[in-house]
Amino acid sequence: MQDEDAQGxxxxxxxxxxxxxxxxxxxCSGPQSVLDPAGRDAEVLAVLFWWMLGGAVLLWLAMNxxxxxVTRMKERAFSPQAADRLIVFGGVVFPTVVLAVLxxxxxxxxxxxxxxxxxxxxxxxxxxxxxxxxxxxEDTETPVIxxxxxxxxxxxxxxxxxxxxxxxxSLWIPALGGKTDLIPGRETRMSLEPVTPGEYGGQCAEFCxxxxxxxxxxxxxxPPEEFAxxxxxxxxxxxxxxxxxxRRGQAVFLREGCGACHAIRGLGARGTIGPDLxxxxxxxxxxxxxxxxxxxxxxxxxxxxxxxxxxxxxxxYGHLAAADLAALATFLEGLK
Amino acid sequence: MEKARHTSLWQMIAAPIVWAVHFCAVYAWTASxxxxxxxxxxxxxxxxxxxxxxLGLIAVFAWRAWRQWDLLSExxxxxxxPTDGHRRRFxxxxxxxxxxxxxIGVSFVAAPAFYIGSCL
Ligand SMILES: [Cu+2]
Numbered sequence: 001m002q003d004e005d006a007q008g009x010x011x012x013x014x015x016x017x018x019x020x021x022x023x024x025x026x027x028c029s030g031p032q033s034v035l036d037p038a039g040r041d042a043e044v045l046a047v048l049f050w051w052m053l054g055g056a057v058l059l060w061l062a063m064n065x066x067x068x069x070v071t072r073m074k075e076r077a078f079s080p081q082a083a084d085r086l087i088v089f090g091g092v093v094f095p096t097v098v099l100a101v102l103x104x105x106x107x108x109x110x111x112x113x114x115x116x117x118x119x120x121x122x123x124x125x126x127x128x129x130x131x132x133x134x135x136x137x138e139d140t141e142t143p144v145i146x147x148x149x150x151x152x153x154x155x156x157x158x159x160x161x162x163x164x165x166x167x168x169x170s171l172w173i174p175a176l177g178g179k180t181d182l183i184p185g186r187e188t189r190m191s192l193e194p195v196t197p198g199e200y201g202g203q204c205a206e207f208c209x210x211x212x213x214x215x216x217x218x219x220x221x222x223p224p225e226e227f228a229x230x231x232x233x234x235x236x237x238x239x240x241x242x243x244x245x246x247r248r249g250q251a252v253f254l255r256e257g258c259g260a261c262h263a264i265r266g267l268g269a270r271g272t273i274g275p276d277l278x279x280x281x282x283x284x285x286x287x288x289x290x291x292x293x294x295x296x297x298x299x300x301x302x303x304x305x306x307x308x309x310x311x312x313x314x315x316x317y318g319h320l321a322a323a324d325l326a327a328l329a330t331f332l333e334g335l336k
Numbered sequence: 337m338e339k340a341r342h343t344s345l346w347q348m349i350a351a352p353i354v355w356a357v358h359f360c361a362v363y364a365w366t367a368s369x370x371x372x373x374x375x376x377x378x379x380x381x382x383x384x385x386x387x388x389x390x391l392g393l394i395a396v397f398a399w400r401a402w403r404q405w406d407l408l409s410e411x412x413x414x415x416x417x418p419t420d421g422h423r424r425r426f427x428x429x430x431x432x433x434x435x436x437x438x439x440i441g442v443s444f445v446a447a448p449a450f451y452i453g454s455c456l
Binding site: 092096099100103104107108110111114116189 | 436440443444447448450451452453454456
């Protein structure tokens with residue numbers, strides 16, 4: 001019975017959604033949709049949305065039905081008493097009751113979203129136009145540093161500490177939960193409880209400058225054991241390059257001074273101005289969700305980052321020899 | 337005082353003023369209780385007390401507006417004549433309706449504290 005209920009609650013809205021016409025169809029499901037929840041917090045929001053929408057549609061129909069009734073179907077004068085009664089009940093009592101019920105329902109759903117995390121803590125810092133991400137668990141001493149991707153274990157609630165450097169940003173992963181602002185000089189928080197493993201889209205949701213629209217991120221929800229293995233792997237230093245080309249790429253990396261801004265743990269680069277690149281090749285996307293993680297994309301990025309993200313705080317390396325650029329891309333892609 | 341009733345707007349807007357003051361006070365109190373001490377229970381208790389006080393005050397104003405409206409003795413709620421009596425009763429009528437709206441507003445403003453038990 002309980003199972004049936006749980007299923008009913010997710011399929012009924014979806015069916016409604018599918019009924020909504022071709023235009024709506026495309027917007028209903030997908031990796032970055034509020035209406036296709038993959039976590040507890042997003043479920044609450046989706047349920048709220050459907051109830052509010054249902055209420056609004058009913059009210060709209062009732063209002064317009066009434067209007068139709070008095071103007072087209074029953075064209076006659078009302079007695080003053082009937083008019084008074086209509087105003088008092090239809091204009092005062094009814095809306096008050098409806099609003100009170102909807103408000104109570106919405107508020108009763110909210111406390112769950114404020115629960116504390118159960119062990120894993122992420123610190124997400126909004127930078128100009130990328131995300132610095134640090135993972136802490138009870139048994140890691142130093143945080144595990146990554147960027148531009150958030151991985152979470154399914155089935156438990158994780159705490160997210162939010163900070164910002166320079167400008168206000170907002171972290172929003174619609175399939176997992178609501179959004180929260182990242183504010184310079186302040187610490188905000190949210191917690192997320194993903195349910196369904198998979199990959200979801202996230203986006204900066206507060207205008208923050210030239211490349212605000214290109215400040216996205218990928219959220220990857222993994223089964224708990226896979227997550228633990230992944231985190232352990234992330235904590236390890238980078239694997240030294242194995243092929244001739246990759247070694248040449250590493251030499252270019254050192255020669256060009258990329259290490260002033262980027263860290264590659266284990267290979268001597270310690271910069272903290274840009275994203276940590278220790279396990280760059282293992283990420284799903286490049287440059288905060290705007291490019292696929294591929295050698296070609298890496299080359300494009302290094303050649304002219306400004307062309308991809310206006311206002312980017314990384315110099316272009318288009319002046320490098322083509323072979324050097326290719327080697328650099330091979331080296332970076334190999335940092336799994 | 338009683339005589340000036342037909343000229344004074346205060347009686348009519350007293351309840352909305354209580355709502356506005358309650359609104360500001362609840363926001364300020366919650367922010368300060370949560371920011372300084374993280375004391376969610378204290379914040380909620382304060383909101384509850386302020387809400388009871390506000391509803392009590394609004395009830396008093398509603399009662400006075402009801403008396404000023406004087407519906408039962410006249411049994412007429414149309415007050416459109418340019419006379420002192422009509423003006424007085426109009427202001428009472430409006431005051432009563434505004435009291436009702438204010439009471440609803442105060443309850444809705446306080447509702448989140450009823451449901452949400454933390455400062456987070
Ligand atoms: Cu932004």
